[in-house]
Amino acid sequence: MDLETVKERAGPRQFAPKDDMPEEYRKAATRMIQFHANSEVMGGYLEKPFIRQAPSIDRKLAFSAKVQDEIGHAQLLYRAAESLGVKTRDEMLDELARGDGKFLNCFHYPMESWHEVPMIAFFVDGAAMHRQATLKNTSWTPYAHAMDKVCFEEGFHVKHGESMxxxxxxxxxxxxxxxxxxxxxxxxxxxxxxxxxxxxxVHNDFAQEVGLKTKSNDELRDTFLDTYVPKAEKYGLVVPEYPRIEYDEELDTYHVNEDDLNWDEFWTIAKNASEGSHEQINSRAQAQEAVEWVRESMHGWEGASGAGTPQAAD
Amino acid sequence: MPATLNPEDLDAEQRAALEELLFRLADDEYVHGERLIEWQIYAPTLESDLALANVAQDEFGHARLWYDLLEELGHTEAELIWERPADEFRHATLVELPFAEGDWADVVLRSYLYDAAERLRLDALVDTSYAPLADRVGKVLSEERYHLENAQSWLDRLAEGDSRDRVQDALDRLFPHALSLFAEPEHEAAIVDNGFRTMSTADLRIEWLETVIPYLESLGLDVPEPDEVERPSARGRDGTHTDHWDELAAEFRRTYDELEAPEPARIGRERV
Incomplete structure (x- = not known):
């Protein structure tokens, strides 16, 4: 299929592994899904210490389940990314360990106290839900299928985050x-x-033209603010003066004044070059390196059935 | 004999005996879960990460069940977990030991030793005389069976080839601590005489040794001689613990302390 045809046919769940997709599409989709999968892993990494630090046994269980879900989502998403035939899962996990894999800006910052936990578990997850809901209509069908399950589970996470x-x-x-x-x-x-x-x-226009994304960054940000500014206020949080958030009466939507945001910091993070990026990528990589011997042993077991690569029980 | 005893039927001695039994069950599961979660995100593969997280959550879920039974006897979650002095926890030292980085052999072997003991202990509670306990044992036992299978299939593989030395190291280190699982409770006579448990701790110990030793030897591992092994001074069951325990307890209570002792939140269930 040539690129012109892809653009003409672009729509919800229009393309599947049986289709002969052009390289530009396969690369763009891989980049997007890999970013998403990496973000699940690095989000889980950030939240993991708070399984231990949760202040009730119910919260501990819910938080452990949440971190487990993030790994489950990563597994699904890497599979959806692999289905494009550009990279294998091992290649993508290696890139993440090497510091070449990109992931969400929010997961480059350290999280040190329980007071910060709902900032991820409610607002960031809420933002993710908001974005993922639109990706149920992405043009790459395996990605859309992954979103069905991810959105279902994220709904519980956001609820728990709200309760925290x-x-x-x-x-x-x-x-x-x-x-x-x-x-x-x-x-x-x-x-x-x-x-x-x-x-x-850089990637917004193309991703929209071929139906990988169905909403622009600006549209998503505005509609997120419409829902979450009132929610923050409901719980007694005061939205900071900067960045300025303006209400557009004509369009009935909130809008942020972009110039008030620190884009240098954003682009540094996007290159995995902030202090938190180094800390978080490297400590995860170190932990993964420490169990390399297990993965090496497992290579010898291939073809054998059973729990060498155990599946989740339920 | 059907379980007939309920909380209101217990005299002081029966109550003390039952509490001792429940604290051991609950604390073992809670602390084992607390160590297992260290492997979330760090397990060798995404699949083993998911399986391990499942097991850790089962353990926390079981701990919660047993703590609930203690709540029925008048304790609160705050007293049971968040404010109990660290030296009143009754778990065996096996489950409180930290993992060395990357020591997957430890988690596999520790889980096997523990799950094999847990299974025998639960089998001896199926016909308990205490009705609330009898109601819950079946569900826990079915989940523990899966844990044991999971640990064994890993152990079968890891005990082959180059990784066997790592398993042997873990066995040498952990076996003395595992023996503390079977320290006789202070109220052993009352626990058995009242039918709370249908097998004595001494018999459970023998059965466990007769299970784990032949299996581990069949994998080509050298099992230390149980009666000759040098035992650690901390035994866990009597409230003595390794230094790692104080550190772990402080970590999991950090938020609770920081928030100035909030009422522990319940999600989707009522307080008993």
Missing amino acids: LSELMNGSKATQEKTQAAFETWWPRIIQFFGPTNDKS
Whole structure:
């Protein structure tokens, strides 16, 4: 199929592995899905310490299940990315370990206290849900299928994140203040989750033309703000003065003043070049390197059935 | 004999005996889960990560079941987990030991030793006289069977080839701690006489040794002689623990302490 045909036919779940897709499409789709899969792994990495630090046994269980779900999503997404025939899963995981794999800006920052947890578990996950819901209509069918399951599970995560935020904002005055401070730190990063504004985005136009994306960064960011500004306020959080968020009465939508955001920081992170990028990529890589001997042993077992590569029980 | 005893039927001695039995069950599962989650994100493959996370959540789920039974006897979650002095936890030292980085042989072997013991212990509770316990054993036992199978199929593979030395190292290190699983409870006589458990701890120990030793030897591993092995001074069951335990307890209570002792949140279920 040539690129012109792809653009003509582009629509929800239009293309599948049986189709002969042009290289440009396969590469763009791989880049996008690999980024998504990497983000699941690195998000899980960031949240993992809080399984231990959760302040109730129910929250501990829910948080452990959440980190497990992120790995499950990564597994699904790497499979969807592999179906494009550009890279294998091992290649993509190696790239992540080497620091060449890209992932969401928010997961490049360290997370140190429980007050920060809902910033990821409610707002970032909420933003992710918002974006992923539109990707159920992506043109690459295996990606859309993965989104069906991911969105279903993320719904529970966001609910849990909301309940954590609510608990903190009903806590002591000191707890509320620390949560507000965490919100102020994370809020600009959360807005940047949706990527650069349309005019600065390198990949946006092509991805939309071939139906990989169905909404632009700007559209997604605006509609996210429409839902989450009121939610933040409902729990007593005060949206910081900067970046300025303006309400457009004519279009009935919120809009951020892009110039108030730190785009140098964003682009540094996009190159995996921030301090947090190094810290998080390298410690994960080190842990993976430490079990290389297990993977090597496993190569000798291939073809054997059973739990050498155990599947989840349910 | 059907389980007939309920919380309101217990006298002081029966209650103390039952609590001792429940604390061991709950603390073992909780602390084992707490160590297993260290492998989430770090397991060798995405598939083994998922399987391990499943097991860790089962353990936390079982711990919660057993702590719930203690709540029925009048304790609160705060007392049971978040505020209990660290030296009142009754888990065996086997489950509190930290993992060396990348030591997948440890997690596999530790899980095997523990799951084999857990299975025998639960089998001896199927016909318990305490009704709330009898109601829950079946579900836990079915999940523990899967854990044991998972651990064994890993062990079967890892005990072959170059990785066997790592398994042997883990066995030498962990076996003395595993023996503490079977330290006799203070209220052993009351536990057995009242039918809370239908097998004595001494018999459980023998059965466990008769299970694990032949199996490990069949994999070509050298199992230390149980009665000659040098035992660690900390035994866990009596409240003595290794230094790692204080550190672990402080870590998992960090948020609880920082938030100034909130009522532990429940998700989708009522407080008993």
